[in-house]
Amino acid sequence: xxxxxxxxxxxxxxxxxxxxxxxxxxxxxxxxxxxxxxxxxxxxxxxxxxxxxxxxxxxxxxxxxxxxxxxxxxxxxxxxxxxxxxxxxxxxxxxxxxxxxxxxxxxxxxxxxxxxxxxxxxxxxxxxxxxxxxxxxxxxxxxxxxxxxxxxxxxxxxxxxxxxxxxxxxxxxxxxxxxxxxxxxxxxxxxxxxxxxxxxxxxxxx
Numbered sequence: 001x002x003x004x005x006x007x008x009x010x011x012x013x014x015x016x017x018x019x020x021x022x023x024x025x026x027x028x029x030x031x032x033x034x035x036x037x038x039x040x041x042x043x044x045x046x047x048x049x050x051x052x053x054x055x056x057x058x059x060x061x062x063x064x065x066x067x068x069x070x071x072x073x074x075x076x077x078x079x080x081x082x083x084x085x086x087x088x089x090x091x092x093x094x095x096x097x098x099x100x101x102x103x104x105x106x107x108x109x110x111x112x113x114x115x116x117x118x119x120x121x122x123x124x125x126x127x128x129x130x131x132x133x134x135x136x137x138x139x140x141x142x143x144x145x146x147x148x149x150x151x152x153x154x155x156x157x158x159x160x161x162x163x164x165x166x167x168x169x170x171x172x173x174x175x176x177x178x179x180x181x182x183x184x185x186x187x188x189x190x191x192x193x194x195x196x197x198x199x200x201x202x203x204x205x206x
Contacts, residue, residue: 002152002154004100005154007156008115009180012083012088013081014082018080023035026052030059045160045161046106046160046162047106047134047161049133073108086198103129105130105132106130106132116128134161135165136169139155153171154205157179158181159180159186160185173193
């Protein structure tokens with residue numbers, strides 16, 4: 001019996017292009033030069049406040065950045081995100097196995113919750129936690145409240161943060177390479193597994 005905690009953006013849905021657009025829009029507000037996709041994937045880290053502090057430095061005020069982020073996400077010109085259909089199908093397979101499934105994401109409820117419905121994943125997840133900067137406490141709480149077995153619990157993510165949280169709480173980390181952070185950067189954090197496609201992830205989880 002496995003328990004699987006999923007990050008959302010960069011794992012279940014393709015948001016890299018949109019996130020880069022949002023980041024550069026926020027940078028423009030602060031008169032910071034835009035960055036390329038390559039620079040973004042080499043330097044993105046979570047908690048995301050650490051990323052913004054690196055670039056905004058003494059200009060950084062979280063309340064202002066958070067408001068700018070929300071405005072950018074909801075802006076009409078923000079690139080549309082798309083789901084990874086293979087990931088949605090894998091989640092459904094995991095559900096059919098009776099696995100415990102959860103989502104812990106920094107995405108806003110305004111976007112993530114409607115996406116769960118759009119992807120026809122209603123009533124699939126046992127827990128959905130949104131708008132989280134530091135995911136440590138959310139994961140600890142899920143493990144404690146549901147009495148999850150650490151050895152059979154997996155955190156699927158695309159950044160340093162999911163790996164670091166997994167190590168701290170004693171669960172398996174699966175780093176996927178199609179998200180926000182490059183494979184080389186992910187490997188420097190020594191996750192339990194690194195996978196380059198959904199087929200590889202399915203072999204681990206199923």
